[in-house]
Amino acid sequence: MNIFVINAGSSSLKYQLFKMPAEQPICVGLIERIGLSGSIINHKVFTGGQEKTVREELDLPDHQAALQEVVKLLTEAGTGVIQDPGEIDVVGHRVVHGGERFSDTTVITPAVKEQIKMLFHLAPLHNPGNFQGIEVAENLFHKATQVAVFDTAFHQTMPEKAYRYAIPASFYTQDGVRVYGFHGTSHKYVAAKVGEYLDNPEAKVITIHLGNGCSMAAVKAGKCIDTSMGFTPLDGLIMGTRSGAIDASVVFYLASKLGMPMEQIDNLLNKKSGMLGLTGSSDMREVQKARAAGDPDAILAYEMYAYRIQKYIGSYAAALNGVDALVFTAGVGENDALTRELVCQNMEYLGVHLDQTRNAVRNGSLREINTPESPAKVLVIPTNEELEIANQCCQLLAEVR
Known part of the structure; x- marks a missing residue:
């Protein structure tokens, strides 16, 4: 299963391509300065035990242009690891804020996208960029299942005594003011590794x-x-x-x-x-x-x-x-x-x-x-x-x- 992981920021895009169940990526990349002059792409491919690095500097006006450049690098001779974008089975998106609505990894549907948009005010620096990455990926990888993984989801198991603030309850019940927590994907990953190790x-x-x-x-x-x-x-x-x-x-x-x-x-x-x-x-x-x-x-x-x-x-x-x-x-x-x-x-x-x-x-x-x-x-x-x-x-x- 080819899983393409995207972490879209407001002016950046990190990505990795996995051929699961192998845990080593076959390519990784980072694009910086999207929407600014002199956008920078660092793209690495791992094949046959060797690493090949491509570094490009060009103007990428938006995430659409950035991901189109990634597709080109994924498929063209010399840097390609797939023949066609249709070979991508799943696109996994990091979404910073899932609020209380999302406590698990979720297949992205129109309803899910609307919920993510409704959470923009809770993560104005992150969720809009994450959302833009989803919309662009839907167009470029139209055969793939789009999946959202929320940074806040891991912390949804906290008891109410840990996530509530000592302010009038209406601010929680009506406005969602509570502890959400972040970096959940990282905490979940290392905590699982500890359990295995011990x-x-x-x-x-x-x-x-x-x-x-x-x-x-x-x-x-x-x-x-x-x-x-x-x-x-x-x-x-x-x-x-x-x-x-x-x-x-x-x-x-x-x-x-x-x-x-x-x-x-x-x-x-x-x-x-x-x-x-x-x-x-x-x-x-x-x-x-x-x-x-x-x-x-x-x-x-x-x-x-x-x-x-x-x-x-x-x-x-x-x-x-x-x-x-x-x-x-x-x-x-x-x-x-x-x-x-x-x-x-x-x-x-x-x-x-x-x-x-x-x-x-x-x-x-x-x-x-x-x-x-x-x-x-x-x-x-x-x-x-x-x-x-x-x-x-x-x-x-x-x-x-």
Whole structure:
């Protein structure tokens, strides 16, 4: 089964093609600057144990033009891995927000598309781009089954006590104001890997997704019971440019006392805060260099970043009544040994004992970084959201058929 996975952003398009059940993609790609001059395509093909890379720079005015270029690369001599777009059996789409309506992977119908459009206001930066990707793919891969995989779906198993806010109930019942959580595809993928690795389907796991966006989840027996992002992806951990959890009164103060318009406050907390606001850079590699050079802002930022994660670990250990494994994943989680070291300090009370030598190793595969005698496992697991989407598409179609 040929499954083509699409992750469409407002000006970008990530994609992978899987020939399932093989879990290694036969091609991967990223298109950036869609709608701007000088759009960039990076396309990689894996055949016969070899890798071939194509990099192009051209003007792509919209997602239609971008996907048409992808189809060309998929089918033409030299880069082609299929003969015709009709060979694609399924197109799996990452959709960021599914609200309460979508708790499972779903075949896309006109009714489903209308529901996704109705959720634009909950994810204005993401859902419109996801929707555009669906509409373009329907035209180009007209024989394929179109499937939506929602970032919020994994968190729909949270109990009401975890997802409700302590505000009048009408804001939830009428307006949908509640915790939704995000990065669900990543959390689901790594949590399943932990269960397999520990051979314990009932495992109590805390998954820690650290990239430019950061979130955590408390997972018991493969089900999410709490997560750090909330109504939007702004809540929770300190991130690359987002503040994470902050006293709501700060917003009132910025508006009423400093005279900042709401749009400017929104931009401040989402795009100018986090590590960028603390240090001047949202790139953890740059912050780490500054820290090593003795920059006090970078030193403090790392301490704050790790401390916020530690606080969530403590609360999630309480929610789970213990913890069998901590899991670090995504760009920072997988590659930043310093972050993992700082997070695991003073965690002996939870049975967490980090092995410094193991922690320093980078090998791109699932690995333990705890000491042999550590009661709790500390794992690094590379996430693979595209593979998780492909797997969920396969499972859904198997159930339908």
